[in-house]
Amino acid sequence: MSHRVVVVGAGYAGLLAAKRLARKLRRSDVTITLVNASDRFIERVRLHQLAAGQRLAALPLRQQLSGASVQLVVGRVTAIDTAGRTVCMDTVPRVIDYDTLVYAVGSRARLDDVPGAVEHAYAVADPEQATRLRHRVAETASGGTVAVVGAGLTGLETASELAESYPELRIRLFTGADDVGSGLAPRALTHLRRALDRLGVSVHPKTLVATVREGALDTRDGASFAADAVVWTTGFQVPELARAAGFATDESGRMLVDATLRSISHPEVYAVGDAAAAVSVGGAPSRMSCQAALPMGRGVADVVAARLTGREPGPVRIGYTFTNISLGRRDGVVQFTHVDDRPRRLVLTGRAAAAFKEAVVRSTVRSGPRAEPGSDESDSSLETAEATGG
Secondary structure, three states: OOOOEEEEOOOOOHHHHHHHHHHHHOOOOOOEEEHHHHOOOHHHHHHHHOOOOOOOOOOOOHHHHHOOOEEEOOEEEEEOOOOOEEEOOOOOOEEEEEEEEEEEOOEEOOOOOOHHHHHHHEOOOHHHHHHHHHHHHHHOOOOOOEEOOOOOOHHHHHHHHHHOOOOOEEEEEOOOOOOOOOOOHHHHHHHHHHHHHHOOOOEEOOOEEEEEEEOEEEEEEEEEEEEEEEEEEEEEOOOOHHHHHOOOOOOOOEEEEOOOOEEEEOOOEEEOOOHOOOOOOOOOOOOOOOOHHHHHHHHHHHHHHHOOOOOOOOOOOOOOEEEEEEEEOOOOEEEEEEOOOOEEEEEEHHHHHHHHHHHHHHHHHOOOOOOOOOOOOOHHHHOOOOOOOO
16 A cells, blocks of 8 residues: 555645655655645745735646645534544535645734734734735725724735735834844845835834724733724634644643654654744744745655655754735835844845845746656755745
């Protein structure tokens, strides 16, 4: 019987892992199944554009998998039975058996930080949420206010995109940090501040939100701000699948893995992407980002292929190259980094940075015919971009 590899989740890490495994194991008696809730590949790093009213390209997974020996199953995973080594689905087939499982379920917006966020805030972590925000912003009258809570990459890009697309609206950016642009070199930070000023984004540092209400938010220091829409971008959380199945996880529910991305409690299971509690170069936990997901997807494919062909793999190296921040469609910042994510002095800004990021994001997916199985190009569209700033 063929060895059954099942990859759960077709985000940046899962899709790359499935395609690369198919190439590396093309001469082995292995079947590869990719399970995903949607039949489309979601460019999460572009969802702020969708929220701002722009149209995104449709990216069918079957097209992305063309030429790769991967079976696609569209359906939502409801549970994992570790004893029976099965994945339980909400559709036909109800059960998928595995010998090796790659857990790549990703993450979703963390909306339960403060009271009222679940009921009244918007997010940009998936297309449905971004579309809901798009409709809300589009119907907001001139002079209205959009409050973006959280000044990480998602918050900065969302605030900038909305400000550029809707100059008639007031965009407020709230952060509990002392300033925006944590981790940027001085030149990059200066450009970021000037860009936000140019776009008319008002920044509220050292401001923690206590509650979200219909039409307003309240801060911990007792202030209230009217807002026609509150956008919540304070972070992500992972599904409860791993914890519910009995895998070893950290306090946030991310699967604990060793240096080869193998579960420390179930050796037949590997985890990648946001749902994996991996360690990057330098010893810090891997960030929930495309920057970490891509090297993990590539690395787990190499690890699994090695073990299934009788070789012992080395550790997976999760390092960083640069961080992109888009500031609308014509401006941006590219902060080049050391492999451990410390900023270098080298910075790209302005239109050049915007063009750089667009090229990187486009390189993560490719339209049209795929390369033949086994060719060196069969998964290079994902591998060429190790850091997209998402």
